[in-house]
Amino acid sequence: MDSCLTDRAFTELNDQIINLLDSFSALSMLSSLDIRYPNLEIILRKALRGLMENMDMERCSIFLLQKDQLVNCVGLDWDDVLLDAPEVSLLRQSVSLDASTGEGIMGLAVQTKTLQHCRDCSSDERFKVVPGHAIGSIISVPIFQPGGDVLGVLNVSHPRSCFFNEWHERLLVVYCNCLGQLIINHRLVTQMDREIEKRTSLLMRTLEEVRKVEKGLRESEEQLNLVLEGSNDGFWDWSLVTREIKLSQRWAEILCYTLPEVEQCFQGGTDLIHPEDAPSVRTMISKHLAGSLPHYCLEYRMQTHNGEWKWILDRGKVVEWDDLGRPLRMTGTTTDVTDRRWAEEEKRRLENQLNHSQKMEAIGQLAGGVAHEFNNIMTAIIGYGHLMVMKTEEHSPLRHFAAQILTSAERASTLTRSLLTFSRKQVSNPYHVNVNESIEKMGKLLSRLIREDIEFKTELADARLIIMADDGQLEQVLMNLVTNARDAMPSGGLVFISTGLEELGPESVPSLSSGQTGTFVRISVLDSGIGMDEKTREKIFEPFFTTKEPGKGTGLGLAIVYGIIKQQNGFIRVSSKPREGTEVSLFFPLIQGEGERTEATASSPMKTGTETILIAEDDDDLRRLNRELFEACGYCVIEAANGKEALDLFQEYQNVIDLLVFDVIMPKMNGKEVFEKIRILRPDMRVLFTSGYTGDVLNGSRGIGSEYDFIAKPQPPEELMAKVREILDRPKE
Structure with a gap:
């Protein structure tokens, strides 16, 4: 009797040890599964395989809860285990055994959150018959997640009734707790991997965008440098917070500095702006910083390294503000416009010269226009005044009046000469x-x-x-x-x-x-x-x-x-x-060498003579005056009113005429043309030209050259008589 008890106890102990080892093996198999594997169904199949290999059961399955519905996730029977096929190949459509919460043994397990053991399925109302499967006994165990909520149900079954015992129940409860943790961990890991993948993808896109932006910035910077180099402009960047100024190499070159030298000038407080321009520069910048001007743009002078002053065009604007709208940063360019300013100054100077020359020319044209008529009038006044002096007693009041007339006339003649001299038209x-x-x-x-x-x-x-x-x-x-x-x-x-x-x-x-x-x-x-x-x-x-x-x-x-x-x-x-x-x-x-000039000797009041003179003058008053003057001095006079008449008279009296006194500008034929025809008849003929026209007219195509004797109107009678006498007294060539 004792021996039988002992054998039975030993057998029970042995069975317990085996069960314990099987339990440990099943749980070890569960803990060894890789939760990072992306397919949860394959992981669960591996878990069920480990369970079936360590427990006597015919079939097992896992249903997961989706809202209030239990959905068949994975199932495995003993034939699958015996085939030892890979889990991927076992993925096939399971028999649809979905159930709602509270429906059948699975639904009760979810609803009650307790293990449900149907020892004899043929007589248990909780059991829901599965077509095509002989099930004698079944256990449905709820799968919990941390916190107590139900994730799903683990079902194990066997064809025989009352096959499962208390050990199976305890093992399955522990197993389902571990299985719930595995499912949650897989979901977390999967979610984390997806989030990592998402964030990695986002990061990669961000990095790619950053690389594109950096590339764009580099290209923009290269383009900016090319533009600045092409435009020969300097660049500056001014922090209004730290007062730090960053300058480009070209900016320093404009002022003939190296970059470290010019930066040292700014750090040391050296002001390179011209003192006369500094107030306007400060005012313009202040207006822009205050928002009164959309841009800052100004030309002013700056001192170079060698002490010279250069004109620069400075342009810039605020490019950064704080949350309150206060300016933080200002950038701009600097252009050397010294050559342009010099060119503009030269242009202004030349324009002023041109305007001045045009003013001079306008006044000259005015003076020259009235000179002829005015000189003819003054010649008559001066001439008749001298005749009056000649024909009156020395102490006569009329002689005094005539002298006053001559004085005023000389002043008027001087004014005319001054106007012509100013306009450079005076001979x-x-x-x-x-x-x-x-x-x-x-x-x-x-x-x-x-x-x-x-x-x-x-x-x-x-x-x-x-x-x-x-x-x-x-x-x-x-x-x-x-x-x-x-x-x-x-x-x-x-x-x-x-x-x-x-x-x-x-x-x-x-x-x-x-x-x-x-x-x-x-x-x-x-x-x-x-x-x-x-x-x-x-x-x-x-x-x-x-x-x-x-x-x-x-x-x-x-x-x-x-x-x-x-x-x-x-x-x-x-x-x-x-x-x-x-x-x-x-x-x-400066003229190299020294020329000689013969000073004119003082002349007597009037030179006289007895020769015959042909006078050609289109002004009637002057012609009569000259006739009276020459006759008063003893000369014989033949007078003509124009050039053609003078030529005709010369042809008639050429043998007795000793001198020609011709006005240069006359109607029908000018004085020079008449004289050239007369020289054909008398090559030794002498001539004295006179005119009230200005020098530029006399030197034109109808004018006379320096080879001819000439006296300008108005002329005092004694000068005219002296010139006539001087010409007549010359030895003939």
């Missing part, structure tokens, strides 16, 4: 002039022009300064300049005249052409007067411009000086500042 008689000798001869005359409270000094160069000029016009120029110097010193001062030689070229006087460069004679008139500003200095050569009080100046003095100097191929340079005096320097081309 000039240039010759070699020794500048120093001319100034010495004029010394007393010039000193009498100034007051006693003004000191007059001269400093003449030792060299012989020879120029080509009209001595009378040079005298007029110096008188005008000394008179202006006197008027500029109401409280006294100094007038200082100096001469010298200077080598000049286009770099020192841009208005000079290449043919005018070389050695120039300089005549300077310096005063210690009130001076003038730049605006006034630019207008001093304009006709009728004056700063003097009404009645004290005509505004023609410096305009006449300008005309005379230009007529002699010279130029003028004026230096002056308010309260610092004025210096006017005249420059004439």
Whole structure:
């Protein structure tokens, strides 16, 4: 009896050990499954295979809960295990045994959250018959997730009734708890892998976008550098928070610095902006930062490394703001516009010269237009005035009146000559002039022009300064300049005249052409007067411009000086500042060598003669006047009213005529044409041309050259008679 108990106990113990080992093996198999495997069904099949290999069962399956419905996930029977086929090949459509919560044994297990054991399926109402399967007993165990919620059901079955015992129940409860953890872990891992994959994909896309952006930035930077290099512009980046300024290499090169040098200048507080331009720069930037201007754009001067000043065009705008709208960062470009500014300045200077020349030409045209008629009128007045003087007693009141008429007429003639001189239309008689000798001869005359409270000094160069000029016009120029110097010193001062030689070229006087460069004679008139500003200095050569009080100046003095100097191929340079005096320097081309000029001897009041003179003059008054003058001086006169009449009269009286006095411009035939026809008849015939027209008309196609004797209207009768006598007294060629 004891022996039988002992054997039975041993057998039970052995069975328990085997069950324990089987339980351990099944659970070990479950824990060894790779939850990272993507297919949950294959993982669960492996789990069921391990369970069936360690437990006596015919069939097992897992149903997962989806909402309130249990859906067959995976099933396995013993035939599958015996085939030892891979789990992937076992994936086939399972028999549809879906059930709702509370329906059948599976539904009760979910509903009650407890193990349901049907020991005899044939008599248990909870069992739901499965077509095609012989099931004697079945256990349905709920699969829990951490927290107690049901995930699904594990079903194990056997064809025999009452096959499963308490050990099976305990094992399956533990197994399902572990199986629930496995399913949850797989879901978490799968979700995590998907999230990682999603985030990785997003990260990869982001990285790809970043790479594209970086590539685009590099390309944009390269394009910007190419554009900046092509445009020759410098680039700057200014942090308004840290006050740090970043500059490009080209920016430094514009100012002839290296990049570290110019950055050191800014860090050290060195201001390279021109003091006159700095206020406008600060104002413009402040307006832009305040939002008053959409852009910052300004031209100003900056000092280069070698101390010179360059004009730059600076452009920029704010590109970054804080949340309150305050500017944080400003960028821009800098362009060297020095050459353009110089070109614009040169253009303005040339335009001013052109405008000035056009003004001079307009006044000259006006003066030349009235000169002929005015000169004819003045010739008549002066001529008849001299006849009146000749025909009256020395102490007669009429002679005094005639003298006053002649004085006024001479003033009017001088005004006409001044206008023509200013417009460079007055006939000039240039010759070699020794500048120093001319100034010495004029010394007393010039000193009498100034007051006693003004000191007059001269400093003449030792060299012989020879120029080509009209001595009378040079005298007029110096008188005008000394008179202006006197008027500029109401409280006294100094007038200082100096001469010298200077080598000049286009770099020192841009208005000079290449043919005018070389050695120039300089005549300077310096005063210690009130001076003038730049605006006034630019207008001093304009006709009728004056700063003097009404009645004290005509505004023609410096305009006449300008005309005379230009007529002699010279130029003028004026230096002056308010309260610092004025210096006017005249420059004439130096003439190598010295010419000789025969001074005219003093003439008697009237030269007389008995020769026969043919006069051709289209103005009736002048023709009658000349007839009376010549006859009063003893000459025989034949008169003609035009060129054709003069030719006809000469052909009639050619054997008795000794001299021709012809007006240059006449109707029907001009004086030169008549004389050329007369020379064919009498090659030795002498002629004196006279005209009230200006020099540019006389030198045209109808005019006369320097080889002919000429006297301009209006002329005093004694000068006309002296010229006539001088021509007649010449020996015939």
